[in-house]
Amino acid sequence: MGGADDRRPGASPACYLDEADAAYAGYLPAGELAGFLNRLLEGERAGAKVGAKMRNEASGETARALLADVARDEARYVAVLSGLLRRLGQEPSEATGAFRDKALRIEGEAARIAFLNRGQQAVIRMIEETLPRIREDFVHAALSEMLARHRENVARCAEFLERGG
Numbered sequence: 001m002g003g004a005d006d007r008r009p010g011a012s013p014a015c016y017l018d019e020a021d022a023a024y025a026g027y028l029p030a031g032e033l034a035g036f037l038n039r040l041l042e043g044e045r046a047g048a049k050v051g052a053k054m055r056n057e058a059s060g061e062t063a064r065a066l067l068a069d070v071a072r073d074e075a076r077y078v079a080v081l082s083g084l085l086r087r088l089g090q091e092p093s094e095a096t097g098a099f100r101d102k103a104l105r106i107e108g109e110a111a112r113i114a115f116l117n118r119g120q121q122a123v124i125r126m127i128e129e130t131l132p133r134i135r136e137d138f139v140h141a142a143l144s145e146m147l148a149r150h151r152e153n154v155a156r157c158a159e160f161l162e163r164g165g
Contacts (some may be wrong), residue, residue, distance in 0.1 A: 027135035034090040036130055037139075040146075041081040042093055043123060046100035048074035050116060059109055059165070066160055070116065070153050077146050084139050110161060117157040120150050 028036065051071030058064035082092040099119050106112045127147045134140045 026133060028130070028133045030088065030090075033134065033136075033139070034085060034088060036126075037081050037085050037088075037090070038093040039097075040123065040126065041078060041085070042095045042097040043099055043119070044074050044077045044081060045095075046097035046103070047071075047116070047119060047123075048078055049096065049100050050103040050112075053104065054109070054112055054116070057109075062160065063109060063113075063165060066156060067113075070120075070157070073149050073153060077149075080142055080146065084142055087138065088136070110165060113157055114161060117154055117161070120154050120157070124150050124154065 048071055051067050051074050055064055055067035055071055058067055085092040103112060103115050103119070106115050124147060127143050127150075131140065131143055131147070134143065
């Protein structure tokens with residue numbers, strides 16, 4: 001009584017949940033996770049390029065330091081996301097998101113920083129919406145860190161803009 005052979009067909013006790021398909025458990029399937037990580041990667045690559053260009057064109061030391069930090073973080077997450085994809089057995093995208101071209105068409109330092117900030121806020125929303133559906137602990141941890149860093153950068157950029165540069 002109570003042995004493995006006594007299980008009802010089709011029963012799915014919680015103790016077997018870790019063996020279930022990711023989608024069954026509410027998590028992103030591998031292909032969707034790779035697509036999500038590649039979209040983030042392309043956006044981070046665009047953000048790194050925009051941040052570096054803006055840093056080089058910054059009007060003052062405060063703006064230059066802020067944009068250097070943002071560009072460095074964006075570049076760091078390009079590497080992190082590429083590493084996550086490789087660890088998942090997926091090929092990282094080489095593309096750069098459309099954000100780059102849109103940002104570089106904007107005139108004026110404050111307007112560009114505001115646009116950069118909106119881009120970072122979009123990344124925050126994407127991660128917040130998707131994080132509960134990520135099963136892999138190492139991916140979850142990396143994206144949680146990325147989320148925290150983007151929140152910090154958004155706050156710093158907003159403060160810079162509120163002070164008027």
